[in-house]
Amino acid sequence: MNSTTPTAQLAAFAASLRFDDIPGPVVRRAEDLLVDWFGSTVAGHGSRPVASITRFAQAMGPQAGPSEVIVSRARTSPYLAAMANAAASHVAEQDDVHNGSVFHPATVVFPAAVATAQALGASGRELLTASVVGYEVGIRVGEFLGRSHYKVFHTTGTAGTLAAAAAVGHLLGLDARQMQHAFGSAGTQSAGLWEFLRTAADSKQLHTAHAAAAGLMSAYLAQDGFTGAAQILEGPQGMAAGMSSDADPSRLTDGLGTRWATAETSFKFHASCRHTHPAADALLQVMQAHRLQPEDLDRVVTQVHQGAIDVLGPVLRPATVHQSKFSMGTVLALVARFGQAGLAEFDRHFLDDATQSLAGRVSMELDAEVDAAYPQRWIGKVAVHTLDGRVLHGRVDEPKGDPGNTLSREEITAKALRLAAFSGGATAAEMQAAIDALWRIAGVPVVGNLLRQREVSPAHV
Amino acid sequence: MNSTTPTAQLAAFAASLRFDDIPGPVVRRAEDLLVDWFGSTVAGHGSRPVASITRFAQAMGPQAGPSEVIVSRARTSPYLAAMANAAASHVAEQDDVHNGSVFHPATVVFPAAVATAQALGASGRELLTASVVGYEVGIRVGEFLGRSHYKVFHTTGTAGTLAAAAAVGHLLGLDARQMQHAFGSAGTQSAGLWEFLRTAADSKQLHTAHAAAAGLMSAYLAQDGFTGAAQILEGPQGMAAGMSSDADPSRLTDGLGTRWATAETSFKFHASCRHTHPAADALLQVMQAHRLQPEDLDRVVTQVHQGAIDVLGPVLRPATVHQSKFSMGTVLALVARFGQAGLAEFDRHFLDDATQSLAGRVSMELDAEVDAAYPQRWIGKVAVHTLDGRVLHGRVDEPKGDPGNTLSREEITAKALRLAAFSGGATAAEMQAAIDALWRIAGVPVVGNLLRQREVSPAHV
Structure with missing residues (x-):
């Protein structure tokens, strides 16, 4: 593979980024985004389409496992936990967005990264590093695909597979070559069409579920030696060739390691598009x-x-x-x-x-x-x-909510508490404890459950 | 939903087809295609990319379940069995093809249909009917997407999600409206790019695995009330809008119930594209x-x-x-x-x-x-x-192998035996027994394992 292609450069960056390479303010912003995502995920509790995807994931997966399904407090394999949590975190329309790429990073990056971190016993720093990798990759892929892509395709579904693959691939310790294979497998599964809006269908939750799960799968397969296209993004029969008419490959490598797209991400204040x-x-x-x-x-x-x-x-x-x-x-x-x-x-x-x-x-x-x-x-x-x-x-x-008019940590916490209160997905005390712990994630040696397992009295067992 | 749209008509056909509606020669051809697919699946035994996807499916799914993973003789949930078997049946390049749609139906339809039939305890007739539904739908979607689509997209991956959803949806007893929702969810997950060919990557197996699994998921979700776009195929932000420049909606309903595209399918003689x-x-x-x-x-x-x-x-x-x-x-x-x-x-x-x-x-x-x-x-x-x-x-x-120059049942059987002998996926006796049983599938009240579980001597347990 040619290491000078944009896809290869992006893969090399994704494989090699280290926690200490990330400026402090970007790490802090990643923590903000993680807490904000967690609130949006709990907000998915009680949503009918989220419940459907969660039921499917739990029925098709093992009844126990290392990874947490946040809305149901169940545990299963990382693949199916990522699927369920990604469905949950997009439904309230309160998750973050990157303006330039019109891409919602949190809802595809964190479900895949958290499920994998829990399965691997990764540290909080590793989770944050992998999440930044997912943001940096997904945002650049979204920018690369351009405005023509967004006219028909839901960029969060399409670029989202790459974002999830990058985050999971980083946690799995993929080298640059394996990461490029993971990108190939993720990009060739990229999907998500806007047509569902016309009849108010449930597909938006399916798009994020699909992106997180397919991206995670791509990274696990790459770790096992499974190969993907070398230039899935800019190649002549790749994503841009099939799904964009104004793709700009220079966006894929724009400021890698110096420009932190993670910190450009906006929080949502209104609960709407x-x-x-x-x-x-x-x-x-x-x-x-x-x-x-x-x-x-x-x-x-x-x-x-x-x-x-x-x-x-x-x-x-x-x-x-x-x-x-x-x-x-x-x-x-x-x-x-x-x-x-x-x-x-x-x-x-x-x-x-x-x-x-x-x-x-x-x-x-x-x-x-x-x-x-x-x-x-x-x-x-x-x-x-x-x-x-x-x-x-x-x-x-x-x-x-934009970077120049952002939310404070108090506002992020309050928003997450409001979301949980609205959905009933967790009590105020549970949310406060979970959020307090998440603000300290960088110091956690092993990522565990984000939400405490419910205390079940013997009478209810 | 407007029942006069092409998508709605195709969904109504898929939901309502009954075994007795299918002409006898088409049923016989479906049996031929099932046996031919089974041989191709066993041929996937020992293939590195197939083994990777199978390991992933088994690691992420339950360690037991109603559905058979043919190359490993394991059992798991229908979702993950469909994923593994679809990966297996395309790798030898010996599975069937429909010329007009440039679509390989068997490798996406049968893995999803067999896994679901095993999970539901469906009859052989129900399996055959559902498989014909999958073929009729997938082939028409491939024809609809046209030649421009195939220049960049692997039609078996894209139309394959619809084909798998139709077959599984029929087994689940979806009504026309639910089937249309299943189509919406399947089409918005459609994916598969030819870029991988340039570097001889493993994506073809991922495309079929993805299509069968995503299609199955779409049907199960629809049964649970999950909705999809009403016109995912021909709508202004649907599959054709995003992935074709010469789509022809009239192909979606061409001769429904009178023209049997299943019987137009060709068998492969050479083991190549x-x-x-x-x-x-x-x-x-x-x-x-x-x-x-x-x-x-x-x-x-x-x-x-x-x-x-x-x-x-x-x-x-x-x-x-x-x-x-x-x-x-x-x-x-x-x-x-x-x-x-x-x-x-x-x-x-x-x-x-x-x-x-x-x-x-x-x-x-x-x-x-x-x-x-x-x-x-x-x-x-x-x-x-x-x-x-x-x-x-x-x-x-x-x-x-084309319909006017087709293979006899003896040739199909011999081909399947050769494939198994080549891969080592089953002994000649196991294959002969399995194939003999498949030729009688129409009379089977409950679809069980296709391949006998290996006899394991106590010393090996």
């Missing part, structure tokens, strides 16, 4: 600045990038809570009514007459400046038309 | 008609369709036995030297000086007639230049 956040924050800005009430609004024009129109445009009359998170109108109506669009607002109010009425008066139009800045910057611009005839303009350059 | 077979048979014809010896040949020009050039063209100097099966030169050299290109000829002679010398004098050129007929008909044309200055033309309109 990230494409709605810039406009939501811009609307909030206008309403706060002008002390508007929802009753004051005539209509809202959001000025957006093409990707928002591609993803959100087909969602005209959301039929489910999950689909409503992809409705620009619903998100803005909830924000106008409640000052935020969190899990509780969606669950209780997405079908309210007041929500639907306002949602129907929200429109999207393509904005040249916003579109040109995307995906590096997600600018939010709105024109708010009030019933008394004013047109008020709002603008945010970094929506809440 | 099907794209080499027409030219191999045409060369054999010339050599037999003119009583030529390999020493008489100066060079051979094969006149082929574009798909052969796309798949075989990159393989210039095959480095492995498996890669040599994708080398037109190697295949024709073996055929010229030995009268056939079977597993033994590849294994022992692909690197011989005589093979390599002749292989280097075989070329491919695009032929307008052959290309226009493809993929419905795989015409073989060669121009043989002899050392004494003659140019002799050979032509076959149906290579050996």
